[in-house]
Amino acid sequence: QVQLQESGPGLVKPSETLSLTCSVSGGFINDYYWNWIRQPPGKGLEWIGYAYYSGSTKYNPSLESRVTISIDTSKTQFSLRLSSVTAADTALYYCARRRRIAAPSPAGDAFDIWGQGTRVTVSS
Amino acid sequence: AIQMTQSPSSLSASVGDRVTITCRASQDIRHDLGWYQQKPGIAPKLLIYAASTLQSGVPSRFSGSGSGTDFTLTISSLQPEDFATYYCVQDYNYPLTFGGGTEVEIK
Numbered sequence: 001q002v003q004l005q006e007s008g009p010g011l012v013k014p015s016e017t018l019s020l021t022c023s024v025s026g027g028f029i030n031d032y033y034w035n036w037i038r039q040p041p042g043k044g045l046e047w048i049g050y051a052y053y054s055g056s057t058k059y060n061p062s063l064e065s066r067v068t069i070s071i072d073t074s075k076t077q078f079s080l081r082l083s084s085v086t087a088a089d090t091a092l093y094y095c096a097r098r099r100r101i102a103a104p105s106p107a108g109d110a111f112d113i114w115g116q117g118t119r120v121t122v123s124s
Numbered sequence: 125a126i127q128m129t130q131s132p133s134s135l136s137a138s139v140g141d142r143v144t145i146t147c148r149a150s151q152d153i154r155h156d157l158g159w160y161q162q163k164p165g166i167a168p169k170l171l172i173y174a175a176s177t178l179q180s181g182v183p184s185r186f187s188g189s190g191s192g193t194d195f196t197l198t199i200s201s202l203q204p205e206d207f208a209t210y211y212c213v214q215d216y217n218y219p220l221t222f223g224g225g226t227e228v229e230i231k
Contacts, residue, residue, distance in 0.1 A: 044223070045168065045211055045225075058218055060218075062219070101173055103180075104177050105177065106174045107177075108177055108215075109156075110158050110173040110215075112179070114167035114168060116166075117167055
């Protein structure tokens with residue numbers, strides 16, 4: 001059974017870079033899209049971006065200038081880097097697997113596995 | 125980016141009630157919509173994808189419908205474990221965007 005686990009500092013200073021890692025266990029990292037999603041305190045969900053197993057990436061334009069998602073297939077993990085953070089980046093950060101689900105049909109894409117989330121606070 | 129508007133933002137209901145949550149997209153997204161359930165302190169859980177396909181293991185009291193811009197999540201008979209916040213998300217194009225959420229509370 002595939003499981004995801006986020007790790008990284010819980011406190012980051014303003015203007016610094018937030019770095020998180022998501023470890024994938026119990027399955028392969030190939031053929032899936034590996035995503036980061038965040039949730040500010042008391043608010044809704046925001047998609048940050050993904051890295052495909054091939055290394056290709058796509059980011060939310062609202063964060064694109066500051067975000068990098070990379071994947072290490074040999075270590076079965078992927079990472080998030082968010083630069084120049086401010087208090088607005090304080091959130092619960094989730095990693096999640098996205099895939100095409102063929103059955104039951106009709107097929108569709110979805111985030112089928114999530115990590116438990118890691119809380120990051122931006123404060124001096 | 126496609127805007128997803130959920131309504132209501134919260135509702136109070138009793139066990140056994142039929143509950144309906146709506147999600148409206150700012151443009152046509154065909155059937156490219158999912159529904160997720162989130163309980164406090166826990167990661168979201170996939171309920172429905174492709175607007176109406178029930179994820180394996182999800183109780184049949186949950187159903188989804190709609191296409192184009194208007195979508196609905198229905199819980200046919202609310203159970204105690206269903207009190208949670210529900211989110212829709214469009215996957216028609218990037219950036220993927222979520223609705224603001226609907227909190228289902230106990231009446």
